[in-house]
Amino acid sequence: HFKSLAVGQDVTLRCFSKHNQTTFYYWYKQTLGQRPRLFSEFYKHESQGRLNNDFKNDQRFQLENGDGKNHLMISNAQTSDSGTYYCVGVYSYxxxxHEGYSVLVEDSSSYIQTSVDQSSSENIHTGDSVTLNCTVHTGSCDGEHRVYWFKDSEDSHPGLIYTHDQCEKNNNMQTHSCVYELHMKNLTESHAGIYYCAVASCGHILFGNRTKLDLTGDVLVVFLLFLLWKINKRNNCTSTGTQTSFTVLHVCS
Structure with a gap:
């Protein structure tokens, strides 16, 4: 299920068991870029379930438990409540x-924008080094965020190659701007491809502008060397041809 709501609204995530033998009920929450965390647990022979981890200290969360049901109620929703919620039942090990909810809590005053600043027209050769930059503008959404780098090439599907969450603030930018760098050294043909920067923050995941890394410089050099060799060979054939036609056929065949 998908639930979209504004900051301050209430929402109830309903979960019913499909088996009468279900003994334990759990809620798990997974935010973008993080592992699933145990949210709550309920034993059917008890009167009420309990919240776990940091969620147990937040009065905005309540459980409605009973025979075959394990509902999670969220009041006064915040952007940090965005994520995927899973209801899990256990019986006979x-x-x-049972249920999954993708919850998106939006705040009209917050925004996040990503951009990747790397020119695709640079003449890059094998053995060179390059740095790809990803500038993240978080606006008023100043919560935790994580940056991912993906690579897409003709030989393989897009894949995750690097992730980091340490913000390197640029003094020339606003307070809520960070610059993330991806350094690559001793470039080879295997580094060629399209690179994407993705940012997970405040319930959103956004991709920046793509950056194409094309190692065409060495191909051009090889082509020019080959062309010079052909010209030189043709000149040699022309000069030899003034001596005897037999020699020309032998050298230039």
Whole structure:
């Protein structure tokens, strides 16, 4: 299920068991770029479930438990509540996912924008080094965020190559701007491809502008050397041809 709501609204994530033998109920929450975390647990022979980890200290979260149900109620929703929620039931040592909710809490005053600043027209040669920059503008959304680098090439599907969450603030930019750098040394043909910067923050994941890394410089050099060799060979054939036609056929065949 998908739930979209504004900051301050309430939402109830409903979960019913499909089996009467279900003994334990759990809620898990997964935010973008993070592992799933145990949110709550409920034992059917108890009167009420309990919240876990940091969620147990937040009065905005409540559980509605009973025979075959495990509802999670969120009041006064915040952007940090965005994520994917899973309801899991356990019976006979078997885990079953009953319900899944993708929750998006939006704040009209917050925004996040990403951009990748790297020219695709640079003449890059094998053995050179290059730095790809990803500038993140978080606006009023100043929560935790993580940056991912993906690479896409003709030989393989897009894949994650690097991730980091340490912000390197640029003094020339606004307070809520960070610059992330991806350094690559001793470039080879395998580094050629299209690179994407993705930012996960405040319930969103956004991709920046693509950066094409094309190692065409060495190909041009090889072509020019080959062309010079052909010209030189043709000149040699022409000069030899003034001596005897037999020699020309032998050298230039």
């Amino acid at each position: 078997a885990y079953e996912f």
